[in-house]
Amino acid sequence: MYCTQCEQTSRGEGCYQWGACGKSPELDALQDLLIHSLRGLGQVAIAARDYGIIDRDADRFSCETLFATLTNVNFDPQSFVNYIDRAIALRDGLKQQLQAIAPQATIPEGAATFQPATGLDELIQQGRDLEYEFISKAAIDVDIFSLKLTVLYGLKGIAAYAYHARELSQEDDRVYAFCHEALAALDRNDLTLDDWVDLALKLGEINLRTMELLDAGNTGTYGHPVPTAVPLGPRVGKAILVSGHDLKALEHLLQQTEATGISIYTHGEMLPAHGYPGLKQKYPHLYGHYGTAWQNQTKEFAAFPGPILMTTNCLMPPHESYKNRVYTLGPVGWPDLPHIKNDDFAALIAIAQNLPGFTETGDSRQVMTGFARNAVLSVAGEVVEAVKQGKIRHFFLVGGCDGAKPTRNYYTELVEKVPSDCVVLTLACGKFRFFDKDLGEIGGIPRLMDVGQCNDAYSALQIALGLANAFGVEVNQLPLSMILSWYEQKAVAILLTLLYLGIENIRLGPTLPAFISPNVFGLLSKKYGLKAISTPDEDLAACLELT
Ligand code: FSO
Ligand code: SF4
Known part of the structure; x- marks a missing residue:
């Protein structure tokens, strides 16, 4: 087994024996076999698209099943056996349609011609063999392998958001086309390091569009959140x-x-x-x-x-x-x-x-949520004024995933130590480290604002862009620092979106992804100032010096 896709990966290096999340080696092999099948489906889907054939079932299926391979989603081997069968059926159906109108169309060998074995044990063995073949390429170029994994994992994040957006009737063919392209690219060995960097940034762009679709689905169906x-x-x-x-x-x-x-x-x-x-x-x-x-x-x-x-x-x-x-x-x-x-x-x-349900009441506390883009930007004038008057010195976006590591206390301590003339915006499950703290207000503006779920990074970006617009500056010139926590693959997609937008000086923790090679991290640090978190005191001091 080989899996490095999440932050709790074993010893910070990779899960080789058993997943720290509970994923068995057999399940891991089946998930890898599904991804191999989706790579083949992607290759055929791209060839078919060249002739105007678009199969929405195949598009949606690819996203739904990629989502199923994301950390802590689906642990049921039978689901993956069924998904693999369906992937092959969709691929072959598309092939037939393509051959009917363009017999000359070429389809690459490899994943696009793969035939799954019959029987669970045989499928697992196939998955293991393919996984071994995929990993053996790591030795050829560690940095390209790192970027391949970055693209694969980020793609899982996009797939999750695309699945949710589609449930709310929001779809964009650009997202589906990119998913097929990126899946197919994973089967290629002719792309350079620069090609992979470009693909990773394109992934960030497409994830932005996907989060926008989901935002449109959520706000279009249920209205804009209110505090x-x-x-x-x-x-x-x-x-x-x-x-x-x-x-x-x-x-x-x-x-x-x-x-x-x-x-x-x-x-x-x-x-x-x-x-x-x-x-x-x-x-x-x-x-x-x-x-x-x-x-x-x-x-x-x-x-x-x-x-x-x-x-x-x-x-x-x-x-x-x-x-x-x-x-x-x-x-x-x-x-x-x-x-x-x-x-x-x-x-x-x-x-x-x-069941009995609750027989008595308990905690009488409340927390606030609903500070999404509409709510915050509706008071943008007051916020800008408070900054100009020196009442608000700095904004911290402390967002991302939570997880079990004790080092995640960094985020609690950081928020506790944020000076009283600063505002904290938060999103995703990382907020549970501090969501119930009463940080008070600055002139009626809450000092702790929950923007929403991880996908509401879209909303947080709109807030940042709205404030930049109100101040007449670039986002990177705002008195704003992003201090992010990551755990699973949606966070990978979001990080690539932030880099695609050119956001600088992001701090990432609690540890850096195992799948990012030192050279790739060096490249991102040099170009975007991406850095690992240090201590709350050091990071706060560094962020506040920037203003
Ligand atoms: Fe958390 Fe889990 Fe929302 Fe993630 S619940 S860790 S980034 O799935 O998706 O923030
Ligand atoms: Fe390990 Fe995370 Fe992969 Fe689970 S998802 S096997 S914990 S790296």
Whole structure:
């Protein structure tokens, strides 16, 4: 097995025996075999596109199944066996269409002609062999291999966002075409280092477009988020917990639980759902938030007195104590967990009705969310004025993923030490390190603002661009520092978007990606000033000196 795609990779080098996330070597081989199949599908899709043949099923399938290979999404081997079969069927269907109108069209050998074995053990062996072949290329050029992995992992991030955007009827053929191109490129050995750098930056551009689509889907369907207070303690009664990023799935559940007396609680990345008028105001039983970030789920799910819906990553291997009340959805899977089909939540709702729910209230605290681009930019004038009057000295975007490493306390300490004349914008699950801190206000402007989920990096960028516009400067000239935490592959895509936009001096932690070679990191440091986090004190001092 060889997997380096996430921040918790074993010893910071790579998972070779067993995934630190719980992924088995067999599952890893099947995921790699699926990616090989998708590379072949990508090659055929590109050739077909040259003749005007576009197969939307193949486009959507590629994104959905790439998403399934992202960290902590799908642990069910059978899902991948089915996906591989379907990838080959879609590829061969496209080939037939292509050959019917252009018999002269050339399709490369390799992934595009690959035939999967029959039988699970044989498929796993095929996956292992192909993985070995892929890794053996690392020795030829370590930096190109590093960029290949960067592209592959970033692509998984795009695929996740494209999947969510499509659920909200937002699609762009440019995104799908790029996914096929990037997948097909992974099969090529003739690209130079510069070609791979260009492809990685193009990936950043396409991810920006994909996050824009998702933003349009979320805000177009549910309205622009508004600052909203969210209770952290429960109310007495039956309860369902919803985790992940999928607002559409949450909406379906809210519709099906209306007038049942069941309260719906958000977990992890679902917290910002409370800010959307089309969810919170329309469905008052979307009550509060429960728990913190994904890595605490085994403890938090065990204590939750109702069923749990996992809409996206990050699913951890479920404990026996709550396994019988966790449901998966979409690309998420675990072998023994029930999977929601056709948005029918009846079985999950029945479990909620049969469980006691909360019998007493607890924590009386609230947190605020909903400071997305519309809310923040609507007070851009006041913000600019506060900066001009010296009331606000600096903005810190402290965003990204959370994770289990103790070194992630850096982010808590940093936010605690941010001087009182500075404002913190945050997004994604990394915020759970400090989301409940009361940082107060500066002239009515909150000092801690939750912009939303990781995909709302799009919204944060619009805020930065809006402020730059109001000040008449470039984003890099704003009194703004980006201090990011990464864990999985959506964060890779977002980082490439920031680099594509030319954002400088980003600080990244808690550790640098294992798949980035020293030379590639050196290149990014030189061109963009990308750096690893150091200590909160040193980083704060360095950021504030810039203003
Ligand atoms: Fe966190 Fe997981 Fe949103 Fe990620 S829940 S780690 S970047 O999936 O997607 O922030
Ligand atoms: Fe290891 Fe992360 Fe890959 Fe899981 S996803 S096998 S933890 S590198």
